[in-house]
Amino acid sequence: AQKVTQAQTEISVVEKEDVTLDCVYETRDTTYYLFWYKQPPSGELVFLIRRNSFDEQNEISGRYSWNFQKSTSSFNFTITASQVVDSAVYFCALSGVYGQNFVFGPGTRLSVLP
């Protein structure tokens, strides 16, 4: 069975600090996809990134970066120079190659204080 663990339930940082959100996953699939979503207080799920399992290159998008390490089954997310607008719940997710068995982690609530 697929499983995603986000050990950090809540994190608080002060604006401009860097913060890393951890994600560890379990799957028996050899090919799969990993995702990060942001859920602001308004409730919608905002897609941030999709990463396939055979591409271990780290990715950077503005202040966001992702570190995928297949050897440790981790897909961590770093926000550089955090801002108050980054305050949200962040979900890591995992799916099979065709989108099957799409499962979310429990989420990490990030509070960025001014």
Place this chain on the structure above:
Amino acid sequence: EPEVTQTPSHQVTQMGQEVILRCVPISNHLYFYWYRQILGQKVEFLVSFYNNEISEKSEIFDDQFSVERPDGSNFTLKIRSTKLEDSAMYFCASSPGTGFIYFGEGSWLTVV
């Protein structure tokens, strides 16, 4: 950009009433899903639907839930007799089958 649309965005219903949540998946997508998120908790899988039938369902998806694709565009979730614990955000999603899932903005259901 195509998107999954859900209606209503928010519904308040009395316990015991039937509720239908509607979704219009992205055109040409083949797989459809419903997920549920109780306030403050994780997003949980309810059911997946492919080729006009349920392909997978979770233990949450009991006999009081049903899904239907009544025409070529809508995908509905029906809760037959709502309970207080059904209060949650319900997300519809669709996928072309390439590993990418597109979520709607959700429907808040409040059961009083």
